[in-house]
Amino acid sequence: MTSRKDIENLRGEMAEADIEVLRALEKRARLSKQMSKLTGGAAPSVFTDRERTGPIEHASSGDLPTESLRSIFRSIFAALGSLERPTRVAFVGAEGSLGFVAARQIFGASVQATGFESAAQALDEAARGRVDYALAPYESSLEGPLIGTIFALRQTDLVIVGQCELSAGLSLLSKTGNLADIEKVYASATDRVSCQKFLDSRLSRASVIDVRSPSIACQFAAEDHGGAALAHESVGDLHTLDTVLSNIGDSPDLKIRYAVIGSRPSPRTGQDITSIIFTVNDEPGALLTALGHFSERGINLKNVISRPVPGETWEYLFYIEVVGHVTDRAVISALDVMKKNTKFLRVLGSYPTHC
8 A cells, every 4th residue: 555655755756857857948948048149049940840859759768658748849949949039920810819829839938929910911021021930820620721821822922831730719717717706708809709609608697898809808807806808728827817617619629720831941851741722724624633643643632622713703723732741752743743734833831740
């Protein structure tokens, strides 16, 4: 039978191990700051984690699950990378929105993130060199690829260099963490609509006050004993709010895939996806011929959608995702042949499949 003393001793060893981890991270932080001085604060690359986590996974004893190991070190790389140079990012949405959360998750807490109303505006910032990357919602688990972002990307020379999937679930957050204390709820118009069923059923007596952004909602809730906010839990953490209830949105399973968009292509990682848009001639078999070049070369086609082209009557743009990198020999061969029987073709980018 395990004694209390054994448990206390084990907890003591765990605490000592935590301190060792802290000291190692502090040493790594000092090295990052030295790197910043040597490079003059050059813009950091993004989504090369697979190259960095590879040796770590190889050195691992296996006591920590591989996916947990990757997740931990992605967070470490994001945080330490911000010490070398805070990344400038233009995201779609208000401060505290899911785009804001994605920016912090990908680039670290020190990211210089600015919100814009549309993907076109965010991409314009990146195209003009005012930010290092644009971050835009790219696919919804309910709606599929978001054509607004795809069309905005089509108008630029930018490319997708990374992706990250997030749960879009919102939480009810307050200073006390007690549902009974809530007399009013602060929420952005978008978040209010997405949680309307919950508000009607669980907080019908509470006043709902519209604010400009989730961050402002959390700020007000933090100053109001009877107030609560609708926001992502990580935004509530920034304002020291407690979670009253999690995942209260009307679409609890909704996930959003964000695209990291920049001016320089992402290097091959060995686990990549390539996004392509094209149009074909209006003739029998044109689409089948275009797509057939991938199957002939053993390339997996993961996604195919079509959307009308704005300003072009009955003209359709096709969007596809294939497994592989644009520098892979098979993908190069398929694209070379495909260009000959399409009216328009553009590779939107190749990027790692992992976040």
